[in-house]
Amino acid sequence: MVATDAKRDAHHRVMRWSHVLAWQVDRLYDSRKLFMASHQRVLERSFFGEEDSWPAFQMDAEAHFTLVAGWQLLRALLAFDGVDRLPATLSEHQLRLVRDGLEHWDEPNGRAATALGALGVEAKLHEWTSTGPGRLGGLVLDSVLRDWATAVYRDLLPWDPWAE
Numbered sequence: 001m002v003a004t005d006a007k008r009d010a011h012h013r014v015m016r017w018s019h020v021l022a023w024q025v026d027r028l029y030d031s032r033k034l035f036m037a038s039h040q041r042v043l044e045r046s047f048f049g050e051e052d053s054w055p056a057f058q059m060d061a062e063a064h065f066t067l068v069a070g071w072q073l074l075r076a077l078l079a080f081d082g083v084d085r086l087p088a089t090l091s092e093h094q095l096r097l098v099r100d101g102l103e104h105w106d107e108p109n110g111r112a113a114t115a116l117g118a119l120g121v122e123a124k125l126h127e128w129t130s131t132g133p134g135r136l137g138g139l140v141l142d143s144v145l146r147d148w149a150t151a152v153y154r155d156l157l158p159w160d161p162w163a164e
Contacts, residue, residue, distance in 0.1 A: 021070055025066055025145055034059075
């Protein structure tokens, strides 16, 4: 039996978003290194200019885009076969809360902000290291996102739509 067009399309989206998520986590790690280098330059010259904010802005954007890519991968997996393949250390709820918290930054009393507050975290407060890995919004380990994306890609790459 041949897979439906919808199933083939969903598989294509899974492959695309798993690749994008891994790539995006790498971009996030690179932005953290740029931020640390910028911070070191500020310390050395004892001056903080407007352009010294840019690496922090980039790092925040990369964190947000990482969560968006993770959410898109999850949606693609659910459309493909209904199995999210999330590791035990990451739940759909955590991913959605942090992504929604960043997305709806202008709703401080909204659903996501309230739920995150009940957990004692804020979507915008990320923990990270200068070597790369960190925790987004106090809940989502970005290294787990990367590992999840890599595992999904590896596991579904051999899928054959013609042998469905």
